[in-house]
Amino acid sequence: MIVYDKTELENVFLVEQAHFLESAGFISKEQSDLITKKLTTLKSQNNILIRAGFFLLGCFLYSSICGFISLISPESIIENYKVVFYVYALIGFAGTELLARQKYYGHGLDDAFALGAQLTLAIAVGLSTEGNGLPIALIITITSLLCYLRYVHVSLALLFCLATTASLVYTLFEFGTTGKTILSFVTMLFSAGIYFFSKIILQNLKSPYYHKGILLANSFGIVLFYLSGNYLVVRELSVALLGVEVAPNSDISFALFFYAFTFIVPIGYLVYSLIKKDRPMLWIGSLALAFSIYTIRFYYAVLPLETFLTIAGLVLFAFTYFAIKKLKHKETGITFCPDSFTNVNALMNAEALIASQLGLKPETIQKSNMEFGGGDFSGGGSGGEF
DSSP states (O other), rough: OOOHHHHHHHHHHHHHHHHHHHHHHSSOOOHHHHHHSSOOOOOOOOOHHHHHHHHHHHHHHHHHHHHHHHOOOOOHHTTTHHHHHHHHHHHHHHHHHHHHHBOOOOOSHHHHHHHHHHHHHHHHHHHTTOHHHHHHHHHHHHHHHHHHHOOOOOHHHHHOOOOOHHHHHHHHHHTTTHHSSHHHHHHHHHHHHHHHHHHHHHHHHSSSSSSHHHHHHHHHHHHHHHHHHHHHHHHHHHHHHOOOOOOOTTTOTTHHHHHHHHHHHHHHHEEEEEEOOOOOHHHHHHHHHHHHHHHHHHHHHOOOOHHHHHHHHHHHHHHHHHHHHTTOOOOSSOOOOOOSSSOHHHHHHHHHHHHHHHHHOOOOOOSSSSSOOOOEEEEEOOOOOO
């Protein structure tokens, strides 16, 4: 199914790991360069800015090809404009296949053609179905999954997750008011299924090709589960989809459940991530907790914004300060000590900057009570007398 040579594709991940180990200090730059030189890899680009530049160049190339075809026979294109977008989609798929066979992987050019093909196909299906969302979502779900399995682009994995969720939502819309009412609970179950299913796949995954995409799906399930029960999201969707008018001194159905869900789930994310040392869930839980605080304040502004932000900053500073003091010298479990894959220089620079701003002095080493002898050479040698 994969269009690339699997050995060369594996080498891409091996080179990435070599650079990762070099940045962590496990291997030297000479060893990393030797690994990169010995292994035959695909044409990929890890620099995000350069890759973005190639992506823009690919978009320009793709649009130029489509524009050239449009200029050949403008009258026939106007008459058959629905078919033309299918032609544009075929050009995108053909360009993706051609670039893949030329060993372009995660380069930027191939991303432009892969995503452009999905976009033009969605437009073509939308024109053919008069904007019906369900066929568009279903077809993009299928094509994005097949393209991800063949080209292993993480962006296509994200598109598959979004299209699958959209397919579920549009399917529920077909059931009218009942489907819209149970939308929140169904998406909760759906996101939980994504999380546990991707977790099982990650545990049994032997090849590294699909690891990033499945890990992204796992994180997507975590985010979707929280948003499915967030009070602000549920309330605004109830107003938009069901036309519910929330009068003063009233609330939506199951309001207490969604209030509790909005705060319990982020705290559960944080506790679970610290126990299992799950860094993506830790970041998601932190952002979810911040959004939960924003959710409550969006409807209940007890304090002025500047006062609230000041108090929140003081509480956060106090919590961070005492947490660092408590975990500073721990070497196992939950600790503040940087791991081997942390940029230690950046951490030390930040620590020095904070210390200089707060007027703190560096820690001094306590003088030992043991007195060394004399000696004329470096070190604590003994003297020449008994």
